Amino acid sequence: QVQLVESGGGVVQPGGSLRLSCTASGFIFSNFGMNWVRQAPGKGLEWVAFIRNDGSNKYYADSVRGRFTISRDNSQNTVYLQMNSLRTEDTAVYFCAKRHCPNTTCYSVDSWGQGTLLTVSS
């Protein structure tokens, strides 16, 4: 079955950097786009970034564009989120989520990881 395992969260000072990883199993990773979604403490879900299956297209939320970079290594079944110039408002649980493509058409997401917590604090 599909499994997504995030790692790399922790405590970082404002202005610092961190890289999150999401390792996938149970499906052909190179066939599917991947998303990062975050949730600040006590708040709702916020989409962060998306990368196509082959890495050819990437999209970002306005709140992170220019500071975060999504990438992937299909040989390692892993998607990454490089986060620079971190702010206190980036504090959140970060989830990776697999794009839902049941046939030749793709939709939203169908599977989620358990999340990894990033705390940005001095």
Add this chain to the structure above:
Amino acid sequence: DIQMTQSPSSLSASVGDRVTITCRASQGISNSLAWFQQKPGKAPKSLIYAASSLQSGVPSKFSGSGSGTDFTLTISSLQPEDFATYYCQQYYSYPITFGQGTRLEIK
């Protein structure tokens, strides 16, 4: 950006009830709408995509409808495990956006 507005923000209901949550998009999104369920401390769970199609393994008590700007999620015969927060999401265009969530509580 497309804004997604859910109503109500919170809802109290009893076991056995049928409830409906509404989601409105700030512009037309065809049927590019998904619904998610989230319980405290857990990852979201995907329920519905393309406005009305159930994800694999999701019970038929959940149903979605709508197109364009107005959408609904209906949950019939509420059970204790259904009390959670529900989010809609548009994936018609980037940036993808979520509604603010509807908290479904036990009355």
